[in-house]
Amino acid sequence: MSKIGVFDSGIGGLSILNEALHQAPGHHYVYLADSVNTPYGEKSSDWVSSRSLALCSWLIEQGCDAIVIACNTATAQAISQIREAFPKNAIIGVEPGIKPAAQQSSKKIVGVLATQNTLTSDKFKQLLASLLSDCEFIQQAGVGLVPLIEQGQLSGPFIDALLHQYIDPMIEQGADTLVLGCTHYPFLQSQIQSMYGAQLQIIDTSNAVVKQMCRLVSAEETRIGSVNFYSTSDGQSLLQLAKKLLGFQGLLQAQAYSVHL
Numbered sequence: 001m002s003k004i005g006v007f008d009s010g011i012g013g014l015s016i017l018n019e020a021l022h023q024a025p026g027h028h029y030v031y032l033a034d035s036v037n038t039p040y041g042e043k044s045s046d047w048v049s050s051r052s053l054a055l056c057s058w059l060i061e062q063g064c065d066a067i068v069i070a071c072n073t074a075t076a077q078a079i080s081q082i083r084e085a086f087p088k089n090a091i092i093g094v095e096p097g098i099k100p101a102a103q104q105s106s107k108k109i110v111g112v113l114a115t116q117n118t119l120t121s122d123k124f125k126q127l128l129a130s131l132l133s134d135c136e137f138i139q140q141a142g143v144g145l146v147p148l149i150e151q152g153q154l155s156g157p158f159i160d161a162l163l164h165q166y167i168d169p170m171i172e173q174g175a176d177t178l179v180l181g182c183t184h185y186p187f188l189q190s191q192i193q194s195m196y197g198a199q200l201q202i203i204d205t206s207n208a209v210v211k212q213m214c215r216l217v218s219a220e221e222t223r224i225g226s227v228n229f230y231s232t233s234d235g236q237s238l239l240q241l242a243k244k245l246l247g248f249q250g251l252l253q254a255q256a257y258s259v260h261l
Contacts, residue, residue, distance in 0.1 A: 002217040003028045005059030005067040007052075010038035010150045011241050012184030013070025016094065017227070018246045019206040020068070024214050026225045030062055031242075034261075035233035039146035040073040041115025041182070048117065052078035053085060058261055066090035066217045068209065070183050072114060076121035090216035095127060096181030097205040102135040104201060105177040109136045111170035111200075114181025116141040138175055140166045142182060149184045152241055155191045163188070163195060171199060179203045187245060229256040 004027050006017050017031055032055055040048050052074040059067055066089060069075045075093035083091045101110045118124055119139050128137065144162050153159055178200045180186055186204045231238040239256035
């Protein structure tokens with residue numbers, strides 16, 4: 001059994017944790033939400049890099065063998081520095097699924113909904129440049145979505161208004177595929193599907209991220225793992241949101257803590 005750290009600016013990384021609990025339930029997971037500083041999407045690159053490195057240092061101190069950076073913004077801004085700082089640990093990042101989107105889009109027009117920091121990062125620009133594809137990518141920053149999701153709002157007038165504001169123009173420009181380029185956004189997938197139906201196929205990379213994690217960590221010796229939740233704001237609130245969003249029975253025995261970092 002490995003101890004695996006998963007961190008995000010808030011609850012978005014729970015979408016990755018959810019997949020990990022299904023694919024590899026026998027590990028011990030330490031989920032760290034930097035809730036006091038969420039969202040990361042509009043903060044400076046230097047701040048995100050420094051903060052992400054500090055959070056990973058704390059997870060390493062807790063004995064984590066591997067770390068999943070379950071935040072697109074933190075991955076884009078800091079994964080190189082984190083890997084350099086901890087060369088003996090497996091460091092797994094996330095990135096918008098533009099490669100599978102380009103392959104699956106029949107019209108070759110793809111919408112990318114992500115944070116502003118992700119879209120303007122060198123890592124994302126390099127990812128776009130690496131594609132040998134004639135696909136058009138319509139990039140849109142999902143400003144305002146993360147704070148609502150952090151409050152547990154996955155539907156309703158405010159969420160719907162923002163989704164229409166961001167996605168309707170993509171549809172009008174011919175997009176038939178939507179990349180969810182922030183780990184918070186998969187929690188809106190059902191709402192997006194109810195609003196747009198068959199007009200959009202949605203790309204979420206949680207499955208691929210966890211498969212990569214499983215390739216890099218030691219094989220499970222047991223199927224009885226555990227989860228500890230830590231929040232830089234309120235651990236109990238984080239746990240209650242996790243139970244609401246994941247509905248995973250294994251969370252019934254989870255422990256939650258507040259930590260000041």
